[in-house]
Amino acid sequence: MTEKMLVEQTEYLEVGIHIGTKVRTPGMSRFIYKVREDGLYLLDLATIDKRISLAAKMLSKYDPSDIVVTASRIYSIAAATKFAEITKIKLISGRVMPGLFTNPNREDFTEPEIVLISDNRNERQAIKEASKTNVPIISFCDTDNWIKFVDLVVPCNNKGRRSLSLIYFLLAREFLKEKGLIKTNDEFNYKVSDFEAKVEMKAK
Amino acid sequence: MTEKMLVEQTEYLEVGIHIGTKVRTPGMSRFIYKVREDGLYLLDLATIDKRISLAAKMLSKYDPSDIVVTASRIYSIAAATKFAEITKIKLISGRVMPGLFTNPNREDFTEPEIVLISDNRNERQAIKEASKTNVPIISFCDTDNWIKFVDLVVPCNNKGRRSLSLIYFLLAREFLKEKGLIKTNDEFNYKVSDFEAKVEMKAK
Numbered sequence: 001m002t003e004k005m006l007v008e009q010t011e012y013l014e015v016g017i018h019i020g021t022k023v024r025t026p027g028m029s030r031f032i033y034k035v036r037e038d039g040l041y042l043l044d045l046a047t048i049d050k051r052i053s054l055a056a057k058m059l060s061k062y063d064p065s066d067i068v069v070t071a072s073r074i075y076s077i078a079a080a081t082k083f084a085e086i087t088k089i090k091l092i093s094g095r096v097m098p099g100l101f102t103n104p105n106r107e108d109f110t111e112p113e114i115v116l117i118s119d120n121r122n123e124r125q126a127i128k129e130a131s132k133t134n135v136p137i138i139s140f141c142d143t144d145n146w147i148k149f150v151d152l153v154v155p156c157n158n159k160g161r162r163s164l165s166l167i168y169f170l171l172a173r174e175f176l177k178e179k180g181l182i183k184t185n186d187e188f189n190y191k192v193s194d195f196e197a198k199v200e201m202k203a204k
Numbered sequence: 205m206t207e208k209m210l211v212e213q214t215e216y217l218e219v220g221i222h223i224g225t226k227v228r229t230p231g232m233s234r235f236i237y238k239v240r241e242d243g244l245y246l247l248d249l250a251t252i253d254k255r256i257s258l259a260a261k262m263l264s265k266y267d268p269s270d271i272v273v274t275a276s277r278i279y280s281i282a283a284a285t286k287f288a289e290i291t292k293i294k295l296i297s298g299r300v301m302p303g304l305f306t307n308p309n310r311e312d313f314t315e316p317e318i319v320l321i322s323d324n325r326n327e328r329q330a331i332k333e334a335s336k337t338n339v340p341i342i343s344f345c346d347t348d349n350w351i352k353f354v355d356l357v358v359p360c361n362n363k364g365r366r367s368l369s370l371i372y373f374l375l376a377r378e379f380l381k382e383k384g385l386i387k388t389n390d391e392f393n394y395k396v397s398d399f400e401a402k403v404e405m406k407a408k
Contacts, residue, residue, distance in 0.1 A: 026230060027231075030351075030352045030353075046338050047338075049338075050355070054340055054355060054356075058261065058265075060265070061262075061382070134250050134253075134254055136254060147234075148234045149234075151254070151255065151356070152355070152356065178265065
């Protein structure tokens with residue numbers, strides 16, 4: 001079996017998609033293949049790749065308007081914003097307020113059929129809401145994340161700018177392919193850098 | 205949110221789909237909602253229901269000929285046989301031989317794109333083969349199963365005759381619906397009992 005990865009292995013390694021933290025939760029242990037000399041846990045690359053692919057497949061079973069993606073940090077917001085723009089999936093950026101999925105009286109009330117979480121510590125309120133309403137949860141999880149309630153863990157470095165850009169780039173591309181909106185990677189007219197937060201250098 | 209289950213809750217309870225074992229592995233803890241007085245761990249019903257649904261969605265992204273289902277005990281074999289017949293998914297029943305997915309020289313060599321495992325202790329060879337080749341794994345897991353390598357755990361009683369019949373019945377029905385081969389439950393012309401192992405009473 002000559003399974004091809006979504007991108008060259010070197011590209012994954014360059015952005016550090018597999019570089020975790022110095023903390024390891026019990027649930028994430030299975031995705032860790034070793035600990036680096038400096039104490040950082042490293043995630044298994046083949047699993048990362050496989051699960052990005054699975055996440056795209058799973059999401060593609062839903063209408064984009066029934067999907068919510070959450071992002072709450074500067075890098076994930078930038079990447080998820082581009083992702084949402086391309087896929088037409090609904091983005092909730094910043095803090096998720098209690099009642100968002102459960103209180104119909106809220107102005108921003110929404111009833112997703114599936115949610116995608118960028119960081120399930122930062123966005124734990126979204127996890128709470130989704131699990132209360134039994135909505136399936138796909139979540140990017142680093143070695144230090146608690147994965148209770150998550151239905152599909154996508155193990156990865158969910159903090160780095162370049163790692164997040166590549167993840168959302170791939171997920172957008174695979175989503176469009178699974179939906180049949182594009183046929184090949186070449187038809188995907190975006191670059192990984194389009195998903196990166198722009199660091200602005202302003203003169204004072 | 206008034207999420208409907210795939211069948212009435214009473215039907216799930218009647219077949220004991222949520223009744224686990226007296227053993228609890230760390231990976232399965234999150235799916236357990238309580239321990240019964242007799243020491244049996246009980247699985248969370250809402251999660252069981254949600255995940256059967258997710259499993260059907262996930263499988264439906266593949267061509268039936270690229271899916272392998274494994275079954276190795278009398279009750280799972282009966283249920284999975286019916287499931288395979290209806291869905292055209294390939295059934296591997298009985299013992300999985302080393303090399304099945306990895307050795308092209310074997311006569312029964314097969315390269316599935318995704319596998320569905322009835323019991324991942326009994327069918328651990330299939331898990332091993334699939335994880336070597338990085339094939340996604342969906343697995344029915346009881347409270348005593350080790351879930352390393354499994355990509356989507358469907359928590360359930362994976363030993364009982366009636367539980368297995370109902371699981372495979374629902375999975376077949378949802379699979380056909382997700383594939384667009386039937387539109388409603390009424391169009392599914394099978395009964396749960398069609399998935400049950402027939403206990404033969406022979407006169408001597």
